[in-house]
Amino acid sequence: MKAQFPIFDICKLSRCEQEDIFISRLAPFLDKHQNLLLSHKHTFYHIVLFTEGAGSHDIDFQRFLVRPYQIYFMGPGQVHSWSFEGKVDGYVVNFSTQFFQSLLLKADYLDQFPFFNGNVAEAVIDLSTNLHPLILDLFEKLVHESETVQHLRQDMVRVLLVQLFIQMDRLSFERPVHQATAYNYTLLRNYQKLVEKNYTSLKLPREYAELLFITPGHLNALCHEVLGQSAGEVIRDRIMLEAKRLLTNLSLTISEVAYQLNFADNSYFTKFFKKHTGLTPEKFRDGLFNQLSQDALSLQ
CATH class of the missing domain: 2.60.120.280 (Regulatory protein AraC)
Incomplete structure (x- = not known):
């Protein structure tokens, strides 16, 4: 490639x-x-x-x-x-x-x-x-x-x-997504900011709930109410997004991507990625660059 x-x-x-x-x-x-x-x-x-x-x-x-x-x-x-x-x-x-x-x-x-x-x-x-x-x-x-x-x-x-x-x-x-109280919306934004800063090191909702001084149940209910997804899914989606972004960089091996995302090993990262996309990281990367090559040819 x-x-x-x-x-x-x-x-x-x-x-x-x-x-x-x-x-x-x-x-x-x-x-x-x-x-x-x-x-x-x-x-x-x-x-x-x-x-x-x-x-x-x-x-x-x-x-x-x-x-x-x-x-x-x-x-x-x-x-x-x-x-x-x-x-x-x-x-x-x-x-x-x-x-x-x-x-x-x-x-x-x-x-x-x-x-x-x-x-x-x-x-x-x-x-x-x-x-x-x-x-x-x-x-x-x-x-x-x-x-x-x-x-x-x-x-x-x-x-x-x-x-x-x-x-x-x-x-x-x-x-509709913002038809929550001002307090709840502020709380949600603070959660999203914390996830953005810590998604590679803090991967459990209870860890974020502790930082926000609320219970894990409150945090989960808030995410369901405003976003329609669980607090855990917010963390998972951010990890998955960064994994996809990193996989666009061919200078990084799959193991290096896993390391940057703080996975214990390459095997665990591959299982996590395939569970949520249906593809291995290698297959996902192949698909991206096959499409990129086709797009480049279409512009010539």
Whole structure:
């Protein structure tokens, strides 16, 4: 297998014109970066609003149909690819993990937004018709700021992005998944943050319940109520996602992937992976790169 999943940073995409922020209309961006149709990873935050187009896009091994006025959010490290049909346009915004640090004292400010929590189901949002003018106006202002040289331009871009995040966050609370009390939702988000930081070392719900000062039963009931899955499944899904991401890196052996995920041995990791996917890690990796090779040939 010679195919590799490329990893892009903002500098590669913008020729280092802007190292921390990149804003563009989507059509010219795609024309310039045809290679981004293939599976790849980002080292930065990535936002796209489609205003026209069809086809599909994959984020962390989940497929979504492209629709006008659909917006999606991605964080660093996620695996992504596109398969478009016909003309596609909209807006793209890429920004580094450091972009907001000079403006906001709260280092984890972005962590509060559900669309940046790594759960892909939260990150792809179809905008209701009444929101089209508001969100479109924000993106137009972002493009305008990126194309002009004005005093405090970068800070204006940051302010516009924060407005976008808050508007989308308010929308997320209108969804059924968030019809929980403010206390329960905050508790759930804290659990998800703990899992994100500790999934390789803490693999039992009771360990997280102890950190949250609640009982394992309370934690499990909360996850069932809001997410429709058990607390254990939240941990398992995060481990599985990272396993799939690591398997895209051909420089890592299966044993090294198992080690990074803190499995006792390669055999236990293989059994765990096959139980939840129906495939061995080797077969999963073969399938990924066979598809990547086919996609590459289709673009030639």
